[in-house]
Amino acid sequence: MSQHTLFPLIFSVLLVSTQHAAEPEAFELGEVVITANAETGADTMASRISAGSIRKFERNDLSDALRLSPGVVTNSNGPRNESGVYVRGFDLRQTPVFIDGIPVYVPYDGYVDLARFTTADVAGIHVSKGFSSATYGANTLGGAINIVTRKPEKSFEGDLLGGWMQQGGYQSALNAGFRSEHWYLQLGGSFLSVxxxxxxxxxxxxxxxxxxxxxxxxRQDWRISAKLGYMPNKTDEYALGYIFQRGEKGNPVYAGTLPAAQQPRRFWQWPQWDKQTIYFIGHTQITKNAYIKERLYFDQFINSLFAYNNASYNTQNPPAGFQSYYDDYTLGGSLEFGTKLSTKNTLKTALHGKFDRHKEHNAGAPYYTFEDTTYSFGLEDTHQFTSRFSTTVGGSYDRRSVIEAVDTNTGAALGGKTFSALNPQIGLFYKLPEHGTFHATIARKSRFPTIKDRYSYRLGAAIPNANLQPEHAIHYDIGYDGDLTKKLSIHASLFATTVDNTIQRVDNVTPGVFQLQNIGKSRNLGTELGFTYKPHSAIEFGTNYTYLDRKNISQPNVKLIDTPRHSLFSWADIRPVEWLSIIPSAEYNSSRWSLTTGQGVGAYALLNLKIAIRLPGQTTLSFGANNLCDRNYALTEGYYLAGRTLFANVQIKF
Structure with missing residues (x-):
């Protein structure tokens, strides 16, 4: 066979083999949606990040993946080496994280370190902003983040991932799914080491x-997941899930320019950052138009922090040196009932209950235990007035009671407190024919103060305040989402939020010591603009831009931290031939405050480049560089992040 006939044959084989598998199917039982259309059950409010986008931009953990959503910016708690996000100016205490609708945030402080969560088994991420489903439960002041896991679609499917990163980093992951007529099993495992x-x-x-x-x-992060599902008929489904993750990390030291007396001197390491979650989710169709959805879960967090006196990490003399241990868990469940009252009206109600326990001690010191119970009743009613116009009205009533608390300085038991909040909301939706949907929403949301907010001395720097009350926010949002043409998709939103009872740090309550108090009133104003455009089958590009203006009304001299006024993410996917993708992307953040007293970090722009080659056998080889121009930048003053970093990955689908 001549070279002239051999080359077209090889090229044809490449074209056939590069029709790679579709994105993994999402576990629908794990979704939490607002029914914006009573007839179709469509949800238009949550911003969705697909598994394909996560892989396209090589986002290996949730912190990096969430940056793909408009209105979301990453923050880095440098003194603790934690990665988080702000959603329209609200942090992770105010915008909690769920996996398949199960809360996984840490009971003690409400945060969760998103860098500890790898993305290999993620089917999609749903980000609700302000106007979020009342069926999530309590504490959704700024919205909610729900990570939806995979569910197998075929009798056997999966993928294998391996990768390398500069400076001794590597990752590996395996996902496998099995499905029969009535059963399915989804397995996943991942490892990320830097x-x-x-x-x-x-x-x-x-x-x-x-x-x-x-x-x-x-850092090292292991993650294992398993989900066993049973589908006895076309309407009912029951799934038992298990997630275990094991992590450890170091904390880079402060490398900024503050005066020596003001510099944090933390030589910290976390030998253990472990989480495990066991959950059951069921959907039972009780009549043609009514269902019950059940959730039960147990989520455990075990953490150890070792603080040292020097950069050699070999002495632990108090008070700067210590070994701290947390043993936390959450036990809870919810019952959701939904029914079609008519062809034009859908009603959903949900009852949530959960018990949080935080147990801590330093090596050689007593154990201290804190316990809370939280209940929430939510209701949503969607009415379809016309084929295009619908409304969703509802809200929630939330209640938290303190069961056990203790003064960690004296060991004295503290009296119990009870908090409550009422959160009504309304949304109006108008669908254009063959195009997207306009929305206008108003939502009142709340957040209960965490155990740490109320009782922590913060290594002697703070005075506890057991009388803290819930924060409240009122969100206003108008916008449009949808396809203007077959080639052009648009996201646009104008939003404003007022926050009352903001829990805010007040310095020098006694000399050199602060306290958290409910004195704050603030407001957030902003806009989100985004589009994707595919003018040709060989090229696609998109941009997300967010403008956010936050103002501290109560104390203008106290800065609101960690959020830039301008943030931008732009990308292109260029395919000069079928088997090759060239994917440049750029990120820009304007300057932001890092400390309430005014220190901050400057603006930065990052350029990233990825090249993907699709090989026979549904194999994709990718390589490239993040921060291609080697920009020196930080998200928190004094805690500088990676310069130019090369990477290479291979993914095989089967």
Whole structure:
């Protein structure tokens, strides 16, 4: 056979083999949606990040993946080496994280370190902003983030991922799904390890950090998941899920320019950051138009923090040196009932209850236990007035009671408190023919103060305040989502939020000591603009832009931290031939405050590049660089992030 006939044959084989598998099917039982259309059950409010987008931009953990959503910016709690996000100005205490509708945020402080959650088994991420489903339960002041896991669609399917990153980083993951007529089994495992990360060549050495490889920046994260499902008929489904993750990390030291007396000197390591979640979710169709959805779950968090006195990490003399241990768990459940009262009206109600326990101690010190119970009743009614116009009205009543609390300085038991909040909301939706949907929403949301907010001395820097009351926010949002043409999709939103009873730090309540108090009133104003455009089968590009203006009305001199006024993410996917993708992307964040007293970090722009080659056998090889221009930047003053970082990955679907 001549070369002239062999080349077209090889090229044809490549074309056939590169018709790679579709995105993984989402576990629908794990979704929590607002029914914006009573006839179709459509949900138009949550911003959705697909598994394909996560893989396209090589987002290996949830912190990085969530940056793909408009209105979401990453923050880095540098002194604790934690990654989080702000959703339209609300942090993770105010915008809790769920997996398949199960709350997984830490009971003690309401946060969860998103960098500990790998994305290999994720089918999609739903980000609700402000106007979120009342069936989520309590504490959705800023919205909710729900990670929806995979569900097998075929009798046997899966994928295998392996990768390398500069400075001793590598990852691996395996997902496998099995499905029969009435049963399915989804298995997943992932491992992500980073020895360090390269600092920018523009970094100026400091006494604690000389550049090159970032010191004490290691991490290891294991994650195993399993889900067994039973589908006795076409309407009912029951699933038992289990997730175990094991993590450990170091904390890079402060490398900023504050005066020596003001610099945090934390030589910290976390030998253990472990979570496990066991849950059951069921859907029972009790009549043609009515269903019951059941959720039961147990979520455990075990954590150890070792604080040292020096950069050699070999002495632990108090008070700066210690070993701290947490043993937390949440036990809870919910019952959701939904029915079609008519062809034009859908009603949903949900009752939630959960018990949170936080247990802590330092090595050689007593154990202290804190316990809360939280209940929530939610209701949503959607009425379809015309084929295009519908409304959703509802809300929730939330209640939290303190069962056990203790003063960790004296060991004295503290009296119980009860908090409650009422959260009504309304949404109006108008669907254009063959196009997208306009919406206008108003929602009142609340957040109960966490155990840490109420009772922590914060290593002697704070005075507890057991009398903190819930924060309240009123969200206003108008916008449009949908396809203007077959080639062009648009997202646009104008939003405003007023926050009352903001829990805010008040300095020098006694000399050099602060306290959290309900004195704050603030407001957030902003807009989100985004589009994707595919002018040709060989090219697609998109942009998300967010403008956010936050104002501290009560104390204008106290800065609202961690959120830039402008953030932008732009990308292109260029396919000069069927088997090759060239994917440049750019991120821009304007300056932001890092401390309430006014210190902050400057604006930065990052350029990333990925090249993907689709090989025979549904195999994709990708390589590239993040922060291609080696920009020296930080999200928290003094805690600089990675410079130019090369990577290479291979993914095989089967």
């Amino acid at each position: 020895h360090s990360y390269p600092m920018s060549k523009d970094f100026v050495p400091t006494p604690n950090e000389n550049g090159g490889s970032r010191k004490n920046a290691y």
